[in-house]
Amino acid sequence: MPAIHPITDRRAALKERHRRAIVAAAAVLLEETGGLNFTIEDLAVRADVSRRTVFNHFASLGDVLAAVFDDVMAELVDCYTAQPPPEDAAQRSASVDEAFDELAAAVRATDLVPSMSYLTRSLGDKDQSPWVDGVLLRVLEDGGLRLAAAMRERRPGVDALEIDLLVNTVLHGVLVVHRHWYEATAAADDDASRAVWSSLVDRFLARLRSGYAREHDPGDPTSA
Amino acid sequence: MPAIHPITDRRAALKERHRRAIVAAAAVLLEETGGLNFTIEDLAVRADVSRRTVFNHFASLGDVLAAVFDDVMAELVDCYTAQPPPEDAAQRSASVDEAFDELAAAVRATDLVPSMSYLTRSLGDKDQSPWVDGVLLRVLEDGGLRLAAAMRERRPGVDALEIDLLVNTVLHGVLVVHRHWYEATAAADDDASRAVWSSLVDRFLARLRSGYAREHDPGDPTSA
DNA sequence: TGCACTGAGTGCAACGGTGCACTGGGTGCA
């Protein structure tokens, strides 16, 4: 994911490269160890920086985790905003069910399987430190806010409350789906496992849709 | 080529890595541009460092060139010293013709073709700045001294004058061979080009040998 | 229960890299 602002010199590039390396290494170690079963030293070695540098970039391990989870959210927001905009002004107004369709498409399109394993596992882990739960919930909230903002920009005619409810429901639903997927596949990364993921996502979205009948076309609800 | 002394911390490793990148980039640019047809900025970009950093490591472009050529010499010395030592004390003494054989084997074994193109071209180029000739000749002399020292260590019984003459003759001979090779193949890097190189090296070494008859076996001189 | 150890987090100074403005020599052109 490119930096929010263009890197204008080598110093800034180096800084950003190291920050990204730390976040990426944390994601890998979460995956490999099944949680927070590594040290700051492990993280530094994997990121190819010094231990001090980790703390130059992040105030704490919690901040590193927040950045990891933030990337997951950013991925989803990117997939959502990457869709072609509605074709005319009339379509941009109202129609929360079409907003639902777009969000659903983004969830389907985003490769959430590898990066969300530890997120789900972290939330579901009874032995997890409470502070990690705090980090995760904050990241979900921040990500949800960004997703809602993107949706409001895209469909300004839709009620803000409807958008917030939609986003909140889908994000937490995706976590539930992911936990089921994880238990069914043991986080395998192969075609069969991805098929299970698609099936579960479709079931979840179909289930949600039945409460979101189309306002313009009450007949013929389609389930993929 | 590993550092002479082990790198003990990340700072030293970073410094050495950047120094090596600069030298490697210079070698590539010499090859690509056929000489000194690039700027310090080009070199810095290719080495992925800043222009200032080049001068942090080297006093001048001449010093960079010296380091590039020094790598070529080091390659040859490494091939020479990598050979198994003579099996007994008697063999370690005298026998300059066997010293010749060992040096010849090193010349054959060293992949000199890619890295010496610009060295030869530089020495043969009339338009070249005189200061480059100075750099090259100094590097040849330094490399020759190291090679001679390695030879004296390996065969302490051989006269020092004989060793110095041998090393000097072979090094300058290799440059002549390389110029002929370069003119015959336009520095192509393929099997046919390497076959030409091997043939020329063999001719040069066979020619030298006829002036170095074996002391222990006066009959049956072999030419490969 | 006291002690030793581990590891997160911190302060500080040094190192290596970098940005930038500058000088001066060399070159080409009107």
Added chain:
DNA sequence: TGCACCCAGTGCACCGTTGCACTCAGTGCA
């Protein structure tokens, strides 16, 4: 022949990283 430009090389200040010693909380064990 003067001027403009290019580029090697330089000084200086700043940035980011790093090494290292430290504190403190948590943990395990005799």
